[in-house]
Amino acid sequence: MSGNKFKQTNMKCTTFKYIGENGEKIEKPKKQFNSEEEAFKQACYYNAYGNTIHKLSAYKCWSCGKWHIGRTPHVLTQEDREKYKQRLAELSKNR
Numbered sequence: 001m002s003g004n005k006f007k008q009t010n011m012k013c014t015t016f017k018y019i020g021e022n023g024e025k026i027e028k029p030k031k032q033f034n035s036e037e038e039a040f041k042q043a044c045y046y047n048a049y050g051n052t053i054h055k056l057s058a059y060k061c062w063s064c065g066k067w068h069i070g071r072t073p074h075v076l077t078q079e080d081r082e083k084y085k086q087r088l089a090e091l092s093k094n095r
Contacts, residue, residue, distance in 0.1 A: 013064050032066040033058070039067035041091060047076060048084035055080065 014027035033039035039058035046056050046069070055074040058067055 013061055013066075013068065030061075030068045032061075032064065032068065034066065036060070036067055039069055041088070043069045044084045044088050044091070048081050048088055052076065 013030040013032070015030050017026045017028040020026050031042075033042065036058055043056040043058050046052055050056075052071070053075060054071040055076050056069050057072050058069055060066075061068050
């Protein structure tokens with residue numbers, strides 16, 4: 001064993017997009033990030049400035065070994081959005 005329990009070979013990660021005309025489930029590829037930091041920053045940006053209602057969070061995929069962003073049940077408030085804006089500003093300073 002390689003020791004990396006997450007990495008599979010060339011798995012494609014998809015997410016639901018819509019139901020097609022014939023009732024089939026249409027999926028789209030998930031955005032992949034190479035690092036937790038990259039995915040976290042993108043999730044922070046969407047939480048601060050996006051049109052999303054639910055908080056987005058970064059997670060490591062057991063299927064492909066990359067990082068993705070997914071929704072949580074937490075509904076974002078304006079206060080939450082302001083905190084994410086501050087966090088992004090702090091992350092930008094630390095580059």
